[in-house]
Amino acid sequence: MASIDVPQRRRVVIAGGGTSGWLAAAALAQQLGALLDITLVESEEIGTIGVGESTIPTARAFHRLIGLDEQRFMSETGATFKLGIAFENWARDGDRYIHAFGETGQSTWMGAFHHFWLQAREQGFGGDFGAYCLELQAADAGRFAIGDKVPELSYAYHLDAGRYARHLRGIAEQAGARRIEGMIERVEQQGDGGDITALVLRSGQRVEGDLFLDCTGFRALLIGQTLGSPFEDWGHWLPTDRAVAVQTRAVEPARPYTRAIAHGAGWRWRIPLQHRVGNGLVYDSRHLSDDEARDRLLGEVEGGTVTEPRLIRFRAGRRAEAWRGNCVALGLAGGFVEPLESTAIHLVMIAITRLLQLFPFAGDCAAAARRFNAQAAVELDGIRDFIILHYVLTERDDTQFWRDMRAIEIPQSLRERIASFRDGAIAYQDGADLFRVDSWAQVMIGQRLLPHQHHRMGEIMGAPRLRQVLADMKARVAQQVSLLPTHAAFLRDYCPAQEAG
Numbered sequence: 285m286a287s288i289d290v291p292q293r294r295r296v297v298i299a300g301g302g303t304s305g306w307l308a309a310a311a312l313a314q315q316l317g318a319l320l321d322i323t324l325v326e327s328e329e330i331g332t333i334g335v336g337e338s339t340i341p342t343a344r345a346f347h348r349l350i351g352l353d354e355q356r357f358m359s360e361t362g363a364t365f366k367l368g369i370a371f372e373n374w375a376r377d378g379d380r381y382i383h384a385f386g387e388t389g390q391s392t393w394m395g396a397f398h399h400f401w402l403q404a405r406e407q408g409f410g411g412d413f414g415a416y417c418l419e420l421q422a423a424d425a426g427r428f429a430i431g432d433k434v435p436e437l438s439y440a441y442h443l444d445a446g447r448y449a450r451h452l453r454g455i456a457e458q459a460g461a462r463r464i465e466g467m468i469e470r471v472e473q474q475g476d477g478g479d480i481t482a483l484v485l486r487s488g489q490r491v492e493g494d495l496f497l498d499c500t501g502f503r504a505l506l507i508g509q510t511l512g513s514p515f516e517d518w519g520h521w522l523p524t525d526r527a528v529a530v531q532t533r534a535v536e537p538a539r540p541y542t543r544a545i546a547h548g549a550g551w552r553w554r555i556p557l558q559h560r561v562g563n564g565l566v567y568d569s570r571h572l573s574d575d576e577a578r579d580r581l582l583g584e585v586e587g588g589t590v591t592e593p594r595l596i597r598f599r600a601g602r603r604a605e606a607w608r609g610n611c612v613a614l615g616l617a618g619g620f621v622e623p624l625e626s627t628a629i630h631l632v633m634i635a636i637t638r639l640l641q642l643f644p645f646a647g648d649c650a651a652a653a654r655r656f657n658a659q660a661a662v663e664l665d666g667i668r669d670f671i672i673l674h675y676v677l678t679e680r681d682d683t684q685f686w687r688d689m690r691a692i693e694i695p696q697s698l699r700e701r702i703a704s705f706r707d708g709a710i711a712y713q714d715g716a717d718l719f720r721v722d723s724w725a726q727v728m729i730g731q732r733l734l735p736h737q738h739h740r741m742g743e744i745m746g747a748p749r750l751r752q753v754l755a756d757m758k759a760r761v762a763q764q765v766s767l768l769p770t771h772a773a774f775l776r777d778y779c780p781a782q783e784a785g
Contacts, residue, residue: 293321294644294645295320296312296320296321296493296494296497297325297483297493297497298496298497298499299325299497299500300617301326301499302326302449302501303449303632304499304501304614304617304632305324306449306452306456307350307614310350310452312636312639313459315349315640317460322461323461323464323491323493325464325483325491326463326465327466329467330467337443338366338440338442338553338626339441339626340440340626340627340630341385341439342630342633342634343440346636350452352452352455355778357448358443359779361443362443362444362782363442363443363779364441364540364556364771365428365439365441365540366441366541366542366626367386367419367422367438368382368383368384368385368541369382369383369542369543370423370542370543371544371546372546373547374544374677374678374680375677375678375679375732377680379730382420382541383625383723383726384417384420384423386418386420386437386438386722388414388420389754390757396721398725399739401413401754402734402738403738403742403743404742404751409747409754410754413726413729417722417726417761418765419438421761421765422437422765423540423541426539426540426771428769428774429767429768429774439540442538442555444559464485466485466486467486468483468500469486471484471509471510477511478609479610479611480496480510480610480611483496495611495612495644495649498612498614498617498618501617502597502616503617504616504618505617506617507612510611513603513604513606514604515602516601516604517599518602518668521668521672521692521694521695522600522675523689524550524566524600524622525569525600526567526569526574526597526598527564527565527595527598528577528593528594528596529563530563531561531563531589532588532589532590533560533588533590534558534587535586537771538557538772542555544624546680549567549572550565550567551566552566552581561585561587563581565578566622566624568685571684581593600622601619602620605657606657607652607657615632615635616628619660621667621671625670627718635656659716666717666718666719667719668695669701670719670723672695673698673702673724673728673731674731676689676690676692676694677702677731677732677733679732702733705724705725705735706736708736708737708739709735711724711728
């Protein structure tokens with residue numbers, strides 16, 4: 285009988301740990317561990333950014349993929365639940381709206397719910413658009429629960445990035461991934477500018493591999509410094525280029541939403557965990573100095589600080605090729621939009637998911653790389669447009685920063701979206717879009733963009749019937765919210781935070 289050749293296990297080397305590195309290690313080990321030899325190289329000397337502490341609901345599906353236990357993960361990381369983001373002072377100083385997960389109202393095949401709401405508004409009733417979204421109302425009321433006896437909510441998490449990475453490391457190592465402690469001294473390649481063959485550590489150890497994942501953050505040691513994948517800078521659209529971050533003690537029960545509070549040169553975040561609060565001030569360094577940003581943040585946070593303020597420099601944009609040769613860039617190494625809509629961890633997860641689907645078990649991976657890069661570019665461009673939307677739909681002219689944002693030349697793709705909503709209340713989600721129709725409508729209405737026209741399907745119902753239908757919807761949402769315990773009470777019962785080890 286002829287012998288059957290068994291393919292050699294493919295050697296995957298992950299450069300860098302943190303959230304990106306350990307998410308990749310956990311997923312590859314769980315899903316393809318029998319076919320791979322997975323090594324992660326990281327150094328305790330190199331700190332991680334560690335402020336990616338807010339997620340979107342897609343994280344839950346990825347967690348199932350890697351076998352993560354929700355209660356244990358939340359308890360070990362001090363996580364809380366998240367139902368959306370409250371935007372304060374964006375369209376005008378003093379404004380507030382919530383971009384919530386979940387659906388608003390009930391849509392039909394002919395058109396989205398906001399057309400019915402606009403019809404009611406034209407006739408003088410209907411109230412606040414957010415009154416028809418369960419997740420929004422639950423967030424505002426500080427209520428949350430999951431289980432068979434309560435309404436189903438679309439939710440994500442606030443988490444401690446350092447604890448999260450340690451938790452993921454446990455999952456990855458249990459599934460067979462191996463960690464090497466060491467500083468990468470140089471990167472070896474085939475010939476002049478060819479594929480990467482090995483990472484050489486300061487100790488002299490060589491870590492050879494077939495596929496390399498760049499999780500080195502903004503340094504982009506492999507994809508940028510070694511392989512030279514060009515960086516497409518989006519600073520002309522998203523000029524915020526720095527953040528100051530600090531952790532504080534909690535002074536109130538954790539709310540089930542993130543706060544994004546605009547200021548004169550950008551915005552600041554407030555992310556409530558069980559054991560502390562994450563705070564940061566994002567700004568355009570042309571309009572605010574680092575010292576001014578630090579002072580402003582410390583002057584506005586609530587509760588005593590538990591860390592020293594940390595400065596983070598960044599550039600919005602993406603690599604022309606996130607996958608080049610035998611190297612795939614994940615997370616900050618591949619691109620960064622800015623944390624306004626909490627998409628950073630999602631982008632790592634979706635990139636890993638694509639890698640699992642396109643994994644190169646043979647030597648030539650050019651076709652897989654082209655597909656990966658095309659998908660990544662389309663999705664990241666869509667997220668870029670959604671972020672820019674928050675800045676350009678403003679009526680603020682109180683500072684030069686906001687006057688500049690009102691005047692920027694936005695991408696054609698976003699210009700068309702804004703025109704479609706302004707002229708006919710048309711919001712849409714194309715195949716590769718992350719954000720749904722509900723998200724576009726919530727943000728555009730929240731930022732005071734009210735359409736000139738809308739679909740007249742609501743007019744067919746007649747005003748009395750439309751009024752009753754909307755009243756019933758609103759009452760049903762209020763009744764469902766009343767069934768939920770407070771967010772704080774549910775956290776105490778479901779996933780009380782463990783003390784840090």
